[in-house]
Amino acid sequence: MDARELNAAERLDQYISGDRNFRGVHLSRNLLDADANGGNSISAVEWGVLQLGERIRRVGIDFGNADLAGTHRGWANLTRANLEGANLSGTNLSGADLSDANLRRADLSEADLRNINLSRANLSECNMARALLTDAKLAEANLSRVNLAKTNTGANLMEADLRGANLNRANLRGANLTGAYLNSATLVEADLHQANLTGANLSRGNLSKTYLRGICLKGTCLTQVNFSGADLAGVDLSQKLLTGINFAGAYLSGATFAGALLMEAQLNSANLKAANFKKACLIAADLQQANLERVDFREANLTGANLTGANLTDADLRDANLRSANLTGIQFKGVRLAGAVLPNGKVCRPPKR
Template sequence: MEVKELLQRYASGQRNFEKINLIGARLIHANLEGVNFAEASFAGGNLSHTILNESNLSNAFLYASNLSYIKLGKGRLIAADLTKANLEGAFLVKSDLQGVKLSGAILRGVNLRSANLTGVNLCGANLSGVNLRSANLTDANLSWANLSYARLNDAKLDGTRLNGVVLHHAHLVEVNLSGMDLNGVDFSHANLKKADLQNTDLTAANFHQAQMSLINLQKATLHGANLTESLLKQSNLTEAVLLRADLSQANLTKADLSGANLNLSTLIGTNLTNANLQHAYFWKADLRGANLSGAQLQGASLRGANLEGANLEGANLIDTIMPDGSTSNSTENLPLCS
């Protein structure tokens, strides 16, 4: 069937074009809302800027097709073959893409808000700037994908694979990443406010200048992580492992680090005002210039720590083990340096 005939039939009211063959067809700017293109073939075709809202393209063959800026809200793309397709700027809000093939596809700036991407393989994909807010990514493979500047607020990530993913400048507000393996992931400049990362493996992860207020990092592993200049106000880091982590210039005002392991960590200039540091471990930690005013340090161990220039005004040091190994019961005459 030729494009002209297709458009004429659509204008006359026909909507069912199942299994149609339009390989290499040009449908730029066409309006075909609500059409049935199930199992149709558009390989190498150009559907740029075409309007296909609420259309069915399940099992369609769209290999290497141009779908840039297409409007396909509430569409059905189940098991469609979009290998090497160009989807830049496509509008796919609330669309169903279960089982879709996207290997080598261009996905920059795609709007997939509230879309169903259950089990989709996006390994190594360039998803920079993609809108995945409230999307269902259950069991999807996002390993090694570039999600910089992507929006993932409220996305469902149960069983999602995120090994080696890039998330710098990404929006991850209230996202649940608890218990995942995110070893070495780049979260620099990301917004993780109120996110849940308890029991998550974040070894050597990069959180430089990340926004992490009210985040849950309870029992998370942050061994060697970069948290420099990060905002961690009122965050939950109870029993977190921060061995050799760098928290220089980070803001941990009113954060809860009770029972946390901060041995050999770097906290130069870190703001720990009114933080809960009860029973935390700071063996040989570098706390030079840190602000510990009003901090709760009862039972904490500062053995071998460097507290040169640190502000301990109003800190509670009852039963705190000081750098020289002595136990403090007051704020007077403190041995600040190891």
């Protein structure tokens, strides 16, 4: 296929003849213009999408490296289409079906992708900066290394369906993921700095080694999430249900867990310096080798918790419950224990003046 511009009639002839290969063809300048004879203003490609949906679903269209920037016509069904490397910047694809499509390295910056179906699509290494993705369906899509960063406010993925999606190393800085469905999604080493996950569902998600500083997790479901090695410094997780959650090796300095439920949580080797666990429930939690320097454990329930080798320097354990806890190899320098229930069941009394 020549890398040249085709008029509407030529594109129509090409499509009807069965040639689905539009790889490298420039379609942006005259896509919406009338052809040389003043004929129909709709392109052959769009005509095929709108009128030959069943054939497209069976065959798929090859738009690899094509330039479709700034188009605004309807794109009804592009199931399994090959759009690898295509320029779709500013394109209106709202409501389109691109399930199972190949969009690897495509440019979707500033595109309108509202209510689009990208289920199982390959979006790896895409540029989706400033794209509109409200109500987008991205279940099981591959978004590894995708750029969703947006100047000022972040990409809009409000209520997007990202269940089981691959978002490894994705740039989601400042993204709006309010109410998004991220169940079982993988976001390993993703950048979620200052992202908004209010009301989102992250249950069983893998956020290992993810950057989450400044993130908003109000009303977020975090059941069985893997945060191992993640950076959650200063994050507010107060009153959250975090049973069985994995924070092993995570950086949680200054984080707030006040009143949180952390039964059987994995916090081993985590850096929890100056974190707040006041009135938190840590029954049977694993805190082995954790840095608990200056941590506030006042009135916390640590029954049966394993603190072997943890650093409790200057920690505040006043009125905490340590019954049956494992304190082997603990550094107690500067620890406050007045009113705490010790592992043997005895209450630590303050020294008499």
